[in-house]
Amino acid sequence: MRIRIIDAFTEEAFRGNQAGVCVLPDGDWPDEGWMQRVAAELNCAETAFTRPAGERWGLRWFTPATEVAMCGHATLATAHALHEDGLADEVRFATLSGELRTAVGPDGLITMDFPVSPPTPADAPPSLVDSLGVRPLGVYDTGDLGDLLVELPSATAVRELRPDLAGLAGLGTRCVIVTAPAEPGSGQDFVSRVFCPGVGVPEDPVTGSAHTALAPFWSMRFGVTSLVGLQASPRSGQVRVELRGSRVILQGYAVTVLDGVLTERAVRS
Incomplete structure (x- = not known):
């Protein structure tokens, strides 16, 4: 099973925020305990797991300690991975925070559409x-x-x-x-x-x-x-x-x- 570490919100390696990204095959989610162990092993701030889900992609995020309901940099990293693999340039992700949308531009700039969190x-x-x-x-x-x-x-x-x-x-x-x-x-x-x-x-x-x-x-x-x-x-x-x-x-x-x-x-x- 392929797994990557992708630096997000940067154009330079070893800058920005590291995210693990695991693109899963179609089907059910793996065991949550297994995903948590993978995230702990990578020890990035978050590790993203994504899988095809009809016209969308399911997306979940785990810190080394727990699953979280929203993560921006690992979503950006996942969009980058799907683009890199030629799977999708525009993606609708089904997440615990609802539907999140991403699009990768010709120069690699990734745009993400998230719900606002008014303070x-x-x-x-x-x-x-x-x-x-x-x-x-x-x-x-x-x-x-x-x-x-x-x-x-x-x-x-x-x-x-x-x-x-x-x-x-x-x-x-x-x-x-x-x-x-x-x-x-x-x-x-x-x-x-x-x-x-x-x-x-x-x-x-x-x-x-x-x-x-x-x-x-x-x-x-x-x-x-x-x-x-x-x-x-x-x-x-x-x-x-x-x-x-x-x-x-x-x-x-x-x-x-x-x-x-x-x-x-x-x-x-």
């Missing part, structure tokens, strides 16, 4: 300031996305943040998104970092799903619908976003860095 003001959990080590300007709930969005005073504060990951894991959210306006003249509109220790990902390098909340947040602040975000993790990656009513368009590139085969013993285990 709403929320009270800061009592341990948040101690866990972050900085006092936020605002705290926001992201609804079904399950993340906490935290506005920090500056891009420098985002870049220099060294949070207490155990404290963040204890908040009970999927992820904690920290964000601030980008530096003037940088070519980006906002910067972010995303920490998900509660689902086995200490810091996610580039998080497409987080941008479903970042897009409406900064769109309202800046009064525009198209923005460019930089996720300022050590691997770094850029996400182009466009707000379209109840949907958000995410765009980025992907690069395959490893293309291999699971052994027969691994497939049977």
Whole structure:
């Protein structure tokens, strides 16, 4: 069985966010425990499993620790894999988050159509300031996305943040998104970092799903619908976003860095 590691939201190998991608044959899903073991073995932020499902493709995502309901970078990586294999340039994915659509352009730019996750003001959990080590300007709930969005005073504060990951894991959210306006003249509109220790990902390098909340947040602040975000993790990656009513368009590139085969013993285990 073929399996790949694909770097998403980047045009360079070893940048952006790694995703495992396993394109399965037509038929039932494999055992969930097996998919979880494969994801743990690859140890990427998420590993995507996809299979034909009529006119659509089924798509599921697993971190090294658990299955998740939405993942942007692994969806982008899966679209790249299907395009690379000549199977599809435009795909409708059936997922736990509903139907997600992707399209690969002539230059390899991948466009994804996701539901928006509008953030709403929320009270800061009592341990948040101690866990972050900085006092936020605002705290926001992201609804079904399950993340906490935290506005920090500056891009420098985002870049220099060294949070207490155990404290963040204890908040009970999927992820904690920290964000601030980008530096003037940088070519980006906002910067972010995303920490998900509660689902086995200490810091996610580039998080497409987080941008479903970042897009409406900064769109309202800046009064525009198209923005460019930089996720300022050590691997770094850029996400182009466009707000379209109840949907958000995410765009980025992907690069395959490893293309291999699971052994027969691994497939049977």
